[in-house]
Amino acid sequence: MDPLRDSKSTEEPEIEITADVPGIPPSDLVEKMVYDALVWSSLHGLVVGDKRVQNSGTVPGVGLVHAPFSLLPVSFPKSYWRQASELAPIFNELVDRVSLDGTFLQDSLSRTKMVDAFTGRLLDIHSKMLEINKTEDIRLGLHRSDYMLDGETKLLLQIEFNTISSSFPGLSCLVSELHRNLLNHYGKDLGLDSKRVPGNTAVSRFAEALAKAWNEYNNSSALVMFVVQSEECNMYDQHWLCAVLKEIYPFAMDFFFLYLDGKTVAVVYFRAGYSPNDYPSEAEWEARLLIEKSSAIKCPSISYHLVGTKKIQQELSKPNVLERFLDNADDIAKLRRCFAGLWSLDDLDAMKTAMEKPDLFVIKPQREGGGNNIYGDSVRETLISLQQEGSEEHSAYILMQRIFPTASLAFLVREGLWLQDNAISELGIYGAYLRSNDKVIMNDQCGYLMRTKVSSSNEGGVAAGFAVLDSIYLT
Numbered sequence: 362m363d364p365l366r367d368s369k370s371t372e373e374p375e376i377e378i379t380a381d382v383p384g385i386p387p388s389d390l391v392e393k394m395v396y397d398a399l400v401w402s403s404l405h406g407l408v409v410g411d412k413r414v415q416n417s418g419t420v421p422g423v424g425l426v427h428a429p430f431s432l433l434p435v436s437f438p439k440s441y442w443r444q445a446s447e448l449a450p451i452f453n454e455l456v457d458r459v460s461l462d463g464t465f466l467q468d469s470l471s472r473t474k475m476v477d478a479f480t481g482r483l484l485d486i487h488s489k490m491l492e493i494n495k496t497e498d499i500r501l502g503l504h505r506s507d508y509m510l511d512g513e514t515k516l517l518l519q520i521e522f523n524t525i526s527s528s529f530p531g532l533s534c535l536v537s538e539l540h541r542n543l544l545n546h547y548g549k550d551l552g553l554d555s556k557r558v559p560g561n562t563a564v565s566r567f568a569e570a571l572a573k574a575w576n577e578y579n580n581s582s583a584l585v586m587f588v589v590q591s592e593e594c595n596m597y598d599q600h601w602l603c604a605v606l607k608e609i610y611p612f613a614m615d616f617f618f619l620y621l622d623g624k625t626v627a628v629v630y631f632r633a634g635y636s637p638n639d640y641p642s643e644a645e646w647e648a649r650l651l652i653e654k655s656s657a658i659k660c661p662s663i664s665y666h667l668v669g670t671k672k673i674q675q676e677l678s679k680p681n682v683l684e685r686f687l688d689n690a691d692d693i694a695k696l697r698r699c700f701a702g703l704w705s706l707d708d709l710d711a712m713k714t715a716m717e718k719p720d721l722f723v724i725k726p727q728r729e730g731g732g733n734n735i736y737g738d739s740v741r742e743t744l745i746s747l748q749q750e751g752s753e754e755h756s757a758y759i760l761m762q763r764i765f766p767t768a769s770l771a772f773l774v775r776e777g778l779w780l781q782d783n784a785i786s787e788l789g790i791y792g793a794y795l796r797s798n799d800k801v802i803m804n805d806q807c808g809y810l811m812r813t814k815v816s817s818s819n820e821g822g823v824a825a826g827f828a829v830l831d832s833i834y835l836t
């Protein structure tokens with residue numbers, strides 16, 4: 362059985378919802394289920410490289426461990442699921458429109474650039490493309506929009522929008538399958554129905570988008586190139602996408618370590634390049650520039666990459682900014698409804714409130730990959746020290762309303778061991794967008810990623826060690 366083929370649809374399952382989610386399973390049942398889940402994960406490739414084992418991030422097949430997962434899917438109201446799914450194509454379109462407005466991107470990030478060298482380098486590449494009037498006729502986005510359900514306001518609020526290296530399209534599908542499989546076996550004991558876990562097609566739809574982009578490029582000997590980190594414990598997630606792509610579409614694929622091998626590249630898919638660590642020398646920056654200048658379809662292009670920065674997220678939340686890019690008032694209202702409070706650190710009122718009630722805010726730099734945000738008392742300390750400096754340093758950050766999802770009991774499984782704790786979850790919705798000039802070839806919601814972490818943890822990354830992979834149980 363290929364679990365990825367079994368996930369037929371991300372459509373809502375046709376089910377009658379009658380009962381609430383039942384209580385906590387007894388620990389002997391949990392033990393049995395964990396054992397089965399560990400076997401299933403090992404047999405089906407729900408795995409990551411084990412950081413404790415040498416070469417596990419470089420040599421496939423060496424030092425594998427099951428990916429951290431939640432034993433049972435987390436309950437999630439159907440109406441919010443529908444809302445999050447509906448937002449995907451609207452955000453895809455928004456990203457595309459914003460990416461075409463070079464002046465907006467440059468202006469919005471101009472002060473960030475002065476204090477954040479990494480964003481500055483990305484903007485420099487963008488400026489060079491503007492100077493040479495480089496246009497991207499074929500544009501591919503493989504995105505993931507992340508949300509949390511705020512317990513108090515009962516609003517689904519966006520955490521952020523990822524336009525580069527949206528991770529876990531492969532493993533998230535497997536977790537949905539794992540949960541369906543467990544509920545098929547133990548559902549009766551638990552009073553749960555496997556059909557209420559929606560199918561997850563992230564990996565096959567992302568593969569489809571890459572293949573369609575390759576097709577648009579129209580050169581049968583050209584490659585799809587994956588740009589990856591030289592050490593990557595999450596390599597199996599990437600290999601799943603690569604494997605599905607190869608299986609469905611028999612064209613050449615390559616993993617890229619800064620050489621091109623004399624072949625034309627049709628599509629460049631970045632699973633690296635989002636962090637300063639990915640550019641240890643000028644050679645990597647030159648490669649990024651070379652790729653940007655080339656005729657290859659970039660996923661993402663430098664413009665798409667910049668649209669995904671936290672600063673642009675904050676700029677887009679200002680009054681009348683969405684209206685610059687979108688015409689449909691309903692779409693604009695839907696987007697706005699999911700925007701949390703976002704402020705620049707120039708906003709004196711917001712700064713004052715954040716210093717008084719730091720627990721209600723998060724400070725974010727322009728970084729990806731988790732572990733960079735500032736919470737709690739450090740919010741106040743950071744704001745005070747930034748104010749004292751009196752420099753432009755504060756332009757490197759944005760201030761965001763902290764979202765507080767309602768916690769519920771979860772069984773988190775990591776390295777073969779399980780623990781029971783109060784946990785909160787974050788829903789990521791994958792979206793794919795492919796456009797060739799005026800023709801929109803694909804603009805879809807593609808699947809989902811649920812991540813669950815103990816409620817006391819601030820950060821949320823799975824690879825960063827904070828969260829576990831999860832799926833949803835529609836209620």
Ligand SMILES: Nc1ncnc2c1ncn2[C@@H]1O[C@H](COP(=O)(O)OP(=O)(O)OP(=O)(O)O)[C@@H](O)[C@H]1O
Binds near residue numbers: 732761819822
């Ligand atoms: N406003 C918020 N309220 C509560 N928690 C938040 C908020 N913003 C971020 N978080 C938590 O911090 C984590 C990381 O934040 P964010 O996604 O903005 O950073 P990132 O470095 O881009 O992460 P990723 O690697 O997932 O792209 C989130 O997954 C979430 O768990």
Ligand SMILES: [Mg+2]
Binds near residue numbers: 522523
């Ligand atoms: Mg991110």
